[in-house]
Amino acid sequence: MDDEQTVKTEGGRPPANPETETLDIWVAGTEEPEFHPTDEGTQELGPDESDDRLDDQFGRVVADDYLFDDEVAEEERTVLNMGPQHPSTHGVLRLHLELEGETIRRTKPIIGYLHTGMEKTAEQLTFSQGPTNVTRMDYLAPLHGELGYSLAVERLLDVEVPPRAAAIRILMTELNRIASHLVALATNGMDIGALSMMIYGFRERESILAFFEKTTGLRMNHNYIRPGGVAADLAPGWKDDVAAILDDLPKRLRQYDDLLEKNPIWLARTKGVGVISPEEAIAYSITGPILRATGVDWDLRKAFPYSGIDQYEFEVPVGENGDVYDRYRVRVEEITESLKIVEQVMDTMPKGDYRIGDRKITPPPRARIDESMEALIHHFKLFTEGFKVPEGETYVAVESPRGELGCYVVSDGQARPYRMHTRAPSFYNLQGLPIAMADSLVADTIATIASMDPVMGDVDR
Amino acid sequence: MMTTVERAANWARTRSMFPATFGLACCAIEMMATGAAHYDLARFGMEVFRASPRQADLMIVAGRVSQKMAPVLRQVYDQMPDPKWVISMGACASTGGMFNNYALVQGVDQVVPVDIYVPGCPPGPQSLMHGILTLHDKIMAGEIVR
Amino acid sequence: MSPILAKLAERFESVTWEESHGQDVARVPGENWEAFARAAKESGFEVCADVTAVDRMRSRPERYEVVASLLSMSHRVRLRMITAVGRENPSVASLTPLWPGAGYAEREVYDMFGIGFEGHPDLTRILMPDDWEGYPLRKDFAVGSVPVQFKMSHQVN
Numbered sequence: 227m228d229d230e231q232t233v234k235t236e237g238g239r240p241p242a243n244p245e246t247e248t249l250d251i252w253v254a255g256t257e258e259p260e261f262h263p264t265d266e267g268t269q270e271l272g273p274d275e276s277d278d279r280l281d282d283q284f285g286r287v288v289a290d291d292y293l294f295d296d297e298v299a300e301e302e303r304t305v306l307n308m309g310p311q312h313p314s315t316h317g318v319l320r321l322h323l324e325l326e327g328e329t330i331r332r333t334k335p336i337i338g339y340l341h342t343g344m345e346k347t348a349e350q351l352t353f354s355q356g357p358t359n360v361t362r363m364d365y366l367a368p369l370h371g372e373l374g375y376s377l378a379v380e381r382l383l384d385v386e387v388p389p390r391a392a393a394i395r396i397l398m399t400e401l402n403r404i405a406s407h408l409v410a411l412a413t414n415g416m417d418i419g420a421l422s423m424m425i426y427g428f429r430e431r432e433s434i435l436a437f438f439e440k441t442t443g444l445r446m447n448h449n450y451i452r453p454g455g456v457a458a459d460l461a462p463g464w465k466d467d468v469a470a471i472l473d474d475l476p477k478r479l480r481q482y483d484d485l486l487e488k489n490p491i492w493l494a495r496t497k498g499v500g501v502i503s504p505e506e507a508i509a510y511s512i513t514g515p516i517l518r519a520t521g522v523d524w525d526l527r528k529a530f531p532y533s534g535i536d537q538y539e540f541e542v543p544v545g546e547n548g549d550v551y552d553r554y555r556v557r558v559e560e561i562t563e564s565l566k567i568v569e570q571v572m573d574t575m576p577k578g579d580y581r582i583g584d585r586k587i588t589p590p591p592r593a594r595i596d597e598s599m600e601a602l603i604h605h606f607k608l609f610t611e612g613f614k615v616p617e618g619e620t621y622v623a624v625e626s627p628r629g630e631l632g633c634y635v636v637s638d639g640q641a642r643p644y645r646m647h648t649r650a651p652s653f654y655n656l657q658g659l660p661i662a663m664a665d666s667l668v669a670d671t672i673a674t675i676a677s678m679d680p681v682m683g684d685v686d687r
Numbered sequence: 688m689m690t691t692v693e694r695a696a697n698w699a700r701t702r703s704m705f706p707a708t709f710g711l712a713c714c715a716i717e718m719m720a721t722g723a724a725h726y727d728l729a730r731f732g733m734e735v736f737r738a739s740p741r742q743a744d745l746m747i748v749a750g751r752v753s754q755k756m757a758p759v760l761r762q763v764y765d766q767m768p769d770p771k772w773v774i775s776m777g778a779c780a781s782t783g784g785m786f787n788n789y790a791l792v793q794g795v796d797q798v799v800p801v802d803i804y805v806p807g808c809p810p811g812p813q814s815l816m817h818g819i820l821t822l823h824d825k826i827m828a829g830e831i832v833r
Numbered sequence: 834m835s836p837i838l839a840k841l842a843e844r845f846e847s848v849t850w851e852e853s854h855g856q857d858v859a860r861v862p863g864e865n866w867e868a869f870a871r872a873a874k875e876s877g878f879e880v881c882a883d884v885t886a887v888d889r890m891r892s893r894p895e896r897y898e899v900v901a902s903l904l905s906m907s908h909r910v911r912l913r914m915i916t917a918v919g920r921e922n923p924s925v926a927s928l929t930p931l932w933p934g935a936g937y938a939e940r941e942v943y944d945m946f947g948i949g950f951e952g953h954p955d956l957t958r959i960l961m962p963d964d965w966e967g968y969p970l971r972k973d974f975a976v977g978s979v980p981v982q983f984k985m986s987h988q989v990n
Contacts, residue, residue, distance in 0.1 A: 310756065310759055311708070311709060311759060311763055312738065313708045313736070313738040317710070317711065317712070317715070318711055318756060318759075337959060337960065338753070338755050338958075338959055338960040338961060338962070339711075339753060339755050339756045339759070340711060340712055340750070340751065340753055340756070341753045341754075341755065341790050341960040341961065342751055342753060342786050342788075342790050342791055343786060343788040343789055343790030343791070343969060343976075343977075344786070345945075345970060346788055346789070346790075346969055346970060346976055347785075347786055347787075347788055347976070349976075350976060358785065359785070362712070362713060362785075365712060365713035365716065366716065381854045381855070382854065384854070409716065424719075424723065425723055425724045428719065428720055428723030428724065428725070429723065429724045429725060431720070432720070432723075432725045435720075445717070445809075445811055446713055446716065446717065446809055447713055447808060447809065508879050508880055508906070509932060509933050509934060510933050510934040511880055511881055511882060511932065511934025511935070512934070513880075522906070524906050529906075529909055530909070530911075618853060618854060619853060619887075619900075620853060620854045620856060621856065621883070621902055621911075621913060623882070630882060632882065632883060632902070634883065634885060634900065634902070636887055638892070644887070645887045645888070647883075647885045649882060649883040649885075649902070653937055653938070653941075654934055654937065654938075656937070657933070657936060657937055682711075682712070683712050683713065686753070686960055687960075754961070754962055754965075755961070755962045783979070787976075787978040787979055787981065788976050788977050788978055789969055789974075789975075789976065789977030790961075790969070790977075793979045
């Protein structure tokens, strides 16, 4: 203080100026004689600290975090463990993230927390018990798993199912695709913050699950598509139920579009996030909506048609940029295309048997067991020993909501598979996760994982 | 014999039990469906699934528990503060289900103490709700003393 | 047989070709595994759809079979390559340098069968816990079932 009038008091504080300050709470000169305040608590702002960092903190300037791009050595990266128990990882996926600040430099998915030994169990189950096992792998698209397995076994048996069975299979699998995409949209929305998407998605799913319960007996994990056809015919009045679904869903899809399509928060969090290029997707064996969102037009329903799906007209939606927004868009449009297929199946459902007449493979109708000894013997043999499949090996793939779901079955002439392996789409799609998450922010991780839509039952089997 | 205070405490615990998210496999989807609009869990005060076990009092083990997951399950259970309850949802959590093999823990009660077993593969939302309400009744009646 | 497969057949004489229920299968000797895969990739098989293995026990001279399913999107052709791998220190060349998508699948085959893949960037257990002993999908690894009352659990013979 240069002022001559300053009197140095013991407190180090200039005395109250009676002309300018009328209220002075601390009256200098009234401290205890031994009171010596120090400089330790004071924070002096030196001239070297008033730079952009301070401006940013004080709000004088609004800058981006990327401005402070310090070089962090690899050993100094923060390692963050996400999962296996975490609300946003879609099941038990564990991610090992190496962070520099908020930016992710490296990701390693650690899986195996849901490994159930299903391929080993498959060697213990007969061929007609097989679908109960396969259906629980990808539990959001159980009918697709059953379809892949049944097609593989039928190929080994060299049999063709009747047209009605094939049409019922397409009807059920396309409805399953819609239900699975609704869950994907619901969890995608909830993870990013649109909590009402969870309610909407599951609400629509209930009507489809009610139809499944009526037809197959179960809401999930149906064991309905079996080698030889399907387990039971469609319930009477099924056309009304399907027509109600066809009526209701397009309106609801418009509701989702109202919520999300032009929502600036949704667009900001999904556009340009989690980008995968087409070459990377092909190199990492990624299939399904993720591959189609990058711009590659590949769908097994068009390339290697199965179960008579080539008689129905539908299109395959393809994206452009391979980001989260495109994957969401591809899924929504796939729901619309599946609705078209369901309508065509409903209109053209052929009459006939819902399973092969060969009694060595499919059980006889229950009523016949009372009448015919042969029917009783067939029923007994099929449900105790099972039917024997000639030696051979084959691989059949179907297009599940997550990509190419293939089933590799090896038989050695017995009633149980010698080896059953499922080519799980989510297992391969997860390899694209580190690519999609490279150099992105932690908050984008959640959006990216949700858009990859992994089903851990499929990944770990 | 329950005192009025205990009865009041049990009433309070029952009416707002927060489940911890421990959805593992197919049963998790049915658990989500139970929390969704059609079979609303919110009417029992339970729609808030806490992500952090520190804030939860009910752990619904929904799905199959593999050998790799068992220590994680135990750790999450230990992190929950008392009073806590466990519902084992589904056949795989209760007994190992149809997967009687090397990879699964044959029944989650080998790892954590279980209060209610809900059978089914997967149990429908109505079964799960029946299990939850049975748990509520058990707590109200003082059968589970913590 | 599709034209690109015919061209591949010409280049490799040691490979035997079969048709299994309408699908083309190439039985490749172990030492040509990588060369054949590289040639297949150059002929248009952009995607390695799947890598798995089968434990044949004593029914074949070599114990394991490693099966790789390839897919060509541009030609719409599938090809299955099978090679036989012996019992002692089973090992085969890795396809990961050619198709990174085979990475996880080969780790799974290692985890389940104990077959090594030379040239794989990270050959560690993927599905079982890291300290697990044994290879579950081998035929001499028991299914590990717990005895259940009133139920005849099928045993592997």
